[in-house]
Amino acid sequence: MQNHRLLLVLTAILLSTFFLNAQDQAKDIRIEDIWGSRKFSSESVSGVRPLKDGKTYATIEKGSLNVYDYADGRLVKTLVSAEELIAPDSSRIALSSYELSEDENLLLIPTETEQIYRHSTRSNFYIFDLRNKMLTPLSTKGKQQLATFSPDGAMVAFVRDNNIFVRDFSDGSEQQITTDGKVNQIINGTTDWVYEEEFSFTQAFFWSPDSRRIAFLRFDESNVREFNMVYYNDLYPELYTYKYPKAGEDNSVVTVHIWDKQTGKTLKIDTGSETDIYIPRIGWTKDPNLLSIQRLNRLQNQLEILLAEASTGRLRTLYEERNQYYVDITDDLTFLPDGKHFVITSERDGFNHLYLYDMNGRLVRQLTKGRWDVTKFYGYSSRYKRFYFQAAAVSATERQIYSVDMKGKLSPLVLSSGHNNAFFSNDFSYFIHSHSTINQPPVFSMRNNTGKELRVLRDNSRLRSTMKEYGWQDFQFFTIDDPSILLPDGSNVNLNAWMLRPQGFDPMKKYPVLIYIYGGPGAQTVNNSWSGGNNWWFQMLANSGFIVVSVDNRGTGARGEAFKKMTYLQLGKYETEDLITTAKYLSGLNFVDAGNVGVFGWSYGGYMSSLGITKGADVFKSAIAVAPVTNWRYYDNIYTERYMRKPQDNAEGYDQNSPINHVAAIKGNYLLVHGSADDNVHYQNAMEMINALVAANKQFELMIYPNRNHGIFGGNTRIHLYNLMTDFLKRTLSKE
Numbered sequence: 001m002q003n004h005r006l007l008l009v010l011t012a013i014l015l016s017t018f019f020l021n022a023q024d025q026a027k028d029i030r031i032e033d034i035w036g037s038r039k040f041s042s043e044s045v046s047g048v049r050p051l052k053d054g055k056t057y058a059t060i061e062k063g064s065l066n067v068y069d070y071a072d073g074r075l076v077k078t079l080v081s082a083e084e085l086i087a088p089d090s091s092r093i094a095l096s097s098y099e100l101s102e103d104e105n106l107l108l109i110p111t112e113t114e115q116i117y118r119h120s121t122r123s124n125f126y127i128f129d130l131r132n133k134m135l136t137p138l139s140t141k142g143k144q145q146l147a148t149f150s151p152d153g154a155m156v157a158f159v160r161d162n163n164i165f166v167r168d169f170s171d172g173s174e175q176q177i178t179t180d181g182k183v184n185q186i187i188n189g190t191t192d193w194v195y196e197e198e199f200s201f202t203q204a205f206f207w208s209p210d211s212r213r214i215a216f217l218r219f220d221e222s223n224v225r226e227f228n229m230v231y232y233n234d235l236y237p238e239l240y241t242y243k244y245p246k247a248g249e250d251n252s253v254v255t256v257h258i259w260d261k262q263t264g265k266t267l268k269i270d271t272g273s274e275t276d277i278y279i280p281r282i283g284w285t286k287d288p289n290l291l292s293i294q295r296l297n298r299l300q301n302q303l304e305i306l307l308a309e310a311s312t313g314r315l316r317t318l319y320e321e322r323n324q325y326y327v328d329i330t331d332d333l334t335f336l337p338d339g340k341h342f343v344i345t346s347e348r349d350g351f352n353h354l355y356l357y358d359m360n361g362r363l364v365r366q367l368t369k370g371r372w373d374v375t376k377f378y379g380y381s382s383r384y385k386r387f388y389f390q391a392a393a394v395s396a397t398e399r400q401i402y403s404v405d406m407k408g409k410l411s412p413l414v415l416s417s418g419h420n421n422a423f424f425s426n427d428f429s430y431f432i433h434s435h436s437t438i439n440q441p442p443v444f445s446m447r448n449n450t451g452k453e454l455r456v457l458r459d460n461s462r463l464r465s466t467m468k469e470y471g472w473q474d475f476q477f478f479t480i481d482d483p484s485i486l487l488p489d490g491s492n493v494n495l496n497a498w499m500l501r502p503q504g505f506d507p508m509k510k511y512p513v514l515i516y517i518y519g520g521p522g523a524q525t526v527n528n529s530w531s532g533g534n535n536w537w538f539q540m541l542a543n544s545g546f547i548v549v550s551v552d553n554r555g556t557g558a559r560g561e562a563f564k565k566m567t568y569l570q571l572g573k574y575e576t577e578d579l580i581t582t583a584k585y586l587s588g589l590n591f592v593d594a595g596n597v598g599v600f601g602w603s604y605g606g607y608m609s610s611l612g613i614t615k616g617a618d619v620f621k622s623a624i625a626v627a628p629v630t631n632w633r634y635y636d637n638i639y640t641e642r643y644m645r646k647p648q649d650n651a652e653g654y655d656q657n658s659p660i661n662h663v664a665a666i667k668g669n670y671l672l673v674h675g676s677a678d679d680n681v682h683y684q685n686a687m688e689m690i691n692a693l694v695a696a697n698k699q700f701e702l703m704i705y706p707n708r709n710h711g712i713f714g715g716n717t718r719i720h721l722y723n724l725m726t727d728f729l730k731r732t733l734s735k736e
Contacts, residue, residue: 026469026470026471026503026543027469027470027471028470028543029470029536029539029540029543030540031537031540031719031722031723031726032719033536034533034536034537034540034722035533035718035719035722036716036718036719039466040463040466040532040533040536041463041532042441042442042460042463042530042532043442043458043460043462043463044434044442044444044458045059045432045434045444045457045458046059046060047059047060047097048423048432049098049100050423050424050425050426051067051100051104051426052102052104052426053426054383054425054426054427054428054429054430055069055070055071055425055429056068056069056070056076057070057425058079058100060095060096060097060098062082063081063082063085063094063095064078064080064081064082064095065078065079065080065095065098065107066078066079067079070425070429070430070446071430071448071454072454073446073454073455079107079130080095080107080128080130080133082094082095084128084133084135085109085126085128085135086135087126087135087137088135088136088137093109093111093126093135094111095109096110097109097110098110099147099148099149100149101149101153102149102151102152102153103152103153104130105129105130105131105153106127106128106129106130106149106153107127107128107130108125108126108127108138108147108148108149108156109125109126109127109128110123110124110125110147111123111124111125111126112124112143114143117193117196117197117679118196118197118680118710119196119200119201119202120145120190120191120196120202121145122143122144122145123143123144123145123147124137124138124143124144125137125138125139125144125147125156125158126138127156138156138158138167139158139160139165139167139174141160141174142160142161143160144158144159144160144165145158145159145160145190145202146158146159146189146190146202146203146205148203148205148207149207150207150211151207151208151209151210151211152210152211153169154168154169154170154211155167155168155169155211156169157189157205157207157214159188159189159190159205161181161183162181162182162183162186162187162188162189162190163176163177163178163179163180163181163188163189164176164177164178164188164189164205164214164216164259165177166214166261177214177259177266178216178218178266184221184226184241184242184243185220185221185222186218186219186220186221186222187204187218187219187221187252188205188216188217188218188219189203189204189205189216189217190202190203190204190205191204191217191219192219192221192224192243192252193242193243193244193636193679194244194245194251194252194636194637194638195219195252195254195278195280195638197636197638197639197680198636198638198639198642199278199280199281199329199638201281204216204217204219204282205217206282206283206284207284208284208288208289208291208310209284209286209287209288210288211261212260212261212262212288213258213259213260213261213288213310214258214259214261215256215257215258215259215282215284215291215310216256216257216258216259217254217255217256217257217279217282218254218255218256218257219252219253219254220252220253220254220255221243221252223250223253224243224244224245224249224250224251224252225243225244225245225246225249225250226241226242226243226244227241227242227243227244227682228240228241229241229242229676229677229679229682229683230676230677231677231707232676232706232707233707240677242679244636244679244682245636245637245638246633246634246635246636246637246640247632247633247634247635247636247637247640247641247644247646247647247654248633248637248641248646248647248648249637251276251278251298251637251638253275254277254278254279255268255269255271255279256268256269256271256279256282256291256293256308257269258291258308258310258313260310267310267313268313269291269293269308269313269315270313270315271293271295271306271315272295274297276298277295277296277297277298278295278296278297278298278300278638279293279294279295279296280294280296280329281293281294281329281331281333282294283333285307285335285339285342285359286335286336286337286338286339287339288310289309289310289311290307290308290309290310291307291308291310292305292306292307292308292318292333292335293305293306293307293308293315294306294329294333296327296329298641299326299641299645300326300327300638300641300642301322301323301324301325301326301327302320302321302322302323302327303319303320303321303322303327303329304317304319304320304321305317305318305319305320305333305344306318317361318342318357318359318361319344319357319361321346321348323347323348325561325565325568326565326568326642326643328347328522330345330377332344332345332354332377334377334379334380336380336382337380337382338382339359340358340359341356341357341358341359341364342356342357342359343355343356343357343367343377343380343387344357345374345377347560347561349366349369350371350560350561350562351370351371351372351373351560351561352373352374352375352561353366353367353368353369353370353373353374354366354367354368354374354377354387354389354404355367356406365407365408366408367387367404367406367408368389368391368404368408368410369408370393371560372391372392372393372560373391373392373557373558373559373560374389374390374391375389375390375391375392375399375557375558376389376390376399376421377389378390378422378424379424379428381427381428383427383428383429384403384428384449385405385406386403386404386405386406386411386428387403387404387405388401388402388403388413388422388424388428389401389402389403389404390402390420390421390422392558392559394415394417395528396496396524396526396552396557396558396559397477397496397524397526397527397528397558398417398418398419398527398528399418399419399420399421399529400412400414400415400416400420401413401414401420401421401422401433401451412451413431413447413450413451414433414435414447414451416435417437417528418435418436418437418438418440418528418529419434419435419436419437419527419528419529419530420433420434420435421433421434422434422447428449429448429449430446430447430448430449430454431446431447431449432444432445432446432447432457433445433446433447433453436529436530437528437529437530438475438477438498438527438528438529438530438531438535439472439474439475440464440530441460441463441464441467441530442458442460442530443456443458443459443460444456444457444458444459445457470539471503471543472539473500473501473502473503473539473542475498475499475500475535476498476499476500476501477496477497477498477526477528478497478498478499479494479495479496479497480494480495480497480551480581480582480585481494482581482585484577484581485554485578485581487554487562487563487566488562488566489562493554493559493563495551495552495553495554495578495581495582496526496551496552497526497549497550497551497552497582498526498549498550499547499548499549500538500539500542500547500548500549501542501547502542502543502544502545502546502547503542503543505591506591507590507591508591509591510590510591510592510593511545511546511547511591511592511593512545512546512547512593512596512597512598512733512734513546513547513548513549513583513586513592513593513596513597513598513733514538514541514546514547514548514549514598514599514600514729514733515548515549515550515551515579515582515583515586515597515598515599515600515612516534516538516548516549516550516599516600516601516605517550517551517553517579517599517600517601517605517608517609517612518601518602518603518604518605518608519552519553519555519556519575519579519601519604519605519608520555520556520603520604520605521555521556521557521564521565521567521571521642521643522555522556522557522564523556523557523604524552524556524557524558525550525551525552526550526551526552526556533718537722537726540726541726541729544726544730546729546733547586547591547592549582549586551578551579551582553574553575553578553579553582554566554567554574554575554578555567555571555574555575567643568643569643569644569645569650569653570653570656570657571632571643571644571653571657572607572608572611572657572658573656573657575608575611576608576611576612576615576616576657579599579608579611579612579616580612580615580616580619583597583599583612583616583619583620584619587619595621596621596733596734597619597620597621597733598620598621598622598623598624598729598732598733599612599613599616599620599622599623599624600623600624600626600725600729601624601625601626601628602626602627603626603627603628603629603680603681603710604629605626605628606624606625606626606627606628606629606673606681607625607628607629607630607659609623609624609625609628610623610625610628610630610659610670610672610689611657611659611662613666613668613669613670614659614662614663614665614666615662615665617665617666617667617668618667620668621668621669621732621733622668622669622670622671622728622729622732622733623668623669623670623671624671624673624725624728624729625670625671625672625673626673626674626712626721627673627674627675627678627680627681627685627710627712628659628672628674628681628685628686628689629681629685630658630659630660630685630686630688630689630692631654631658631659631660631661631685631688632644632647632654632657632658633647633654633658634682634684634685634688635681659689660688660689660691660692661692663689663692663693663696663698664696664698666693666696666698666700668732669700669701669728669732670693670698670700670701671700671701671702671703671724671725671728672686672689672690672700672701672702672703673702673703673704673705673712673721673724673725674686674703674704674705675704675705675707675708675709675710675711675712676704676705676706676707676708677706677707677708677709678708678709678710679709679710680709680710681710683704686702686704690702701728703721703724705717705720705721
């Protein structure tokens with residue numbers, strides 16, 4: 001027995017020595033490798049388009065468009081090879097993205113694409129005819145936006161200079177169907193800045209199913225106040241002006257119109273006398289004479305779905321939803337092929353679920369139920385008579401894939417632990433499945449309708465080997481329990497969190513801690529899913545002796561309406577309380593150096609880290625705020641008023657939780673970072689924060705990146721920024 005014990009001890013020592021030697025031999029993670037190369041990037045399956053036969057899909061490979069069989073993975077054919085993409089001037093164009101016509105005979109290919117804002121771009125589009133292999137420009141009169149085939153493939157509509165145009169292939173004509181478009185005044189067929197950013201769409205025109213009509217939105221932003229940004233590019237800086245409605249300020253007046261190709265006339269739909277509203281979505285039903293219009297009030301707590309007759313403009317209300325907080329706008333509204341039903345998601349029972357209605361607006365049934373959220377709706381299959389969706393039914397940190405039939409019978413498709421997503425074939429017979437965890441990069445596989453895996457497409461084996469070479473430390477999940485963490489009904493909840501410990505972690509030592517926070521409404525940072533750059537940076541920090549933690553405070557997503565909407569009218573209040581509670585909880589652990597706790601966040605997270613170093617001055621020694629909102633009065637009205645209402649109606653809610661009003665409390669180290677050309681969270685937020693800090697005689701560190709937007713990308717910028725932040729943390733979170 002004694003020899004057996006001795007053997008166990010010796011084995012343990014040898015394993016420990018091997019582990020420590022392996023850690024010692026691990027390569028150093030460098031910021032240049034994280035942000036300057038693809039060394040730590042994961043492979044994906046991109047450019048995949050399901051074809052209408054339901055059996056095949058197209059994907060871009062080395063500039064060619066190849067077609068593969070879903071079932072066995074064999075190459076069926078090459079739709080177009082890179083060598084065939086020769087423009088009329090004999091130049092070769094690159095295939096990086098495309099759209100297929102409904103009959104799959106024509107391709108729309110964007111080239112020379114330039115970014116406008118977060119989602120919007122303009123390009124020179126080409127049309128490639130797969131039948132005769134001819135490549136021709138869509139238009140020669142300037143770059144185009146949002147080029148879209150008509151369902152019959154006979155035309156393409158697009159936007160240029162805030163007007164809508166139609167290219168007709170039958171005679172080669174280019175018809176302008178709106179004429180009043182003007183920069184910073186009138187927009188036809190695409191969106192203004194705030195709709196693009198907060199309702200997440202740019203295409204605001206849609207072909208009717210019979211290709212006869214185009215429904216479109218018209219934005220009159222004449223009364224929206226302008227915001228100016230300066231670009232430092234030349235001897236005299238360039239002034240850029242665009243319309244940006246801040247909280248409480250005027251919005252664009254948005255109207256709905258329908259152009260009829262047969263008559264050449266445009267009909268304006270009367271959506272009511274109240275113009276201080278939002279039209280966050282329009283779309284055709286299965287009936288080519290019925291257009292659905294979503295009308296949302298300014299407070300965003302009353303949503304109506306209206307049906308408009310395209311021939312007469314007559315309206316009727318199909319659906320209405322009221323909420324004591326707000327209604328989230330999604331793309332989940334789906335009209336079924338039978339023309340008799342539609343499905344929509346709603347939080348009306350306290351969790352986000354699927355509901356089936358008939359076309360008279362009568363509820364047929366709630367399709368999904370439970371104390372969990374549907375997190376993504378994939379669509380409906382008329383072949384299988386099932387609805388497909390992703391849900392956080394197992395845990396708020398995980399996502400699994402399910403289907404449900406017309407009677408509400410639930411069937412799991414993929415229940416693997418971690419994060420699962422699906423990209424379905426045209427008839428839902430197959431899907432490309434992506435699966436990852438926070439410690440395992442994505443694996444992409446092909447599965448059939450029952451969830452059976454057919455083959456692996458990408459396994460990221462190269463990255464897995466790289467992780468071993470660089471001594472990847474696993475993130476560990478835990479929960480924070482505290483009696484102060486309550487919901488509106490008084491019930492106590494815990495907070496989900498993860499922790500990354502240093503290599504060779506010694507529980508007898510004390511380590512500095514960095515808390516990574518975002519914290520905004522419905523968002524999450526605590527997910528059991530693979531994440532790229534930041535998580536590698538956290539690995540680097542852990543290798544330098546830091547413990548890194550992230551927490552999902554009250555107000556974040558996938559835990560039901562009460563948890564998410566807890567912060568209504570008081571953005572920042574409960575989130576900051578939970579951030580401080582987290583810091584105190586960590587400070588009570590034996591291996592945490594309570595005097596060296598810091599916080600880092602970007603955007604909403606920068607807002608949170610700024611509140612942490614001010615309202616939480618007694619617990620946070622250092623804070624990094626990148627592109628933070630510092631006063632909600634400076635941010636756009638759709639986002640801000642959704643959660644806060646207008647500042648005219650909720651001044652106290654705005655002022656009590658704006659960091660600029662609490663800078664006098666700062667005791668620790670504060671690093672403020674902003675891009676001077678941030679069109680989203682304006683540089684003004686940093687300037688006003690600086691004014692407040694100077695007035696309070698508080699020292700701080702500052703970095704402004706000229707001409708950089710909210711993402712602070714471009715050139716060497718990311719490398720410079722992360723070196724800056726790393727140096728700041730090493731200087732300010734230490735015992736010296």
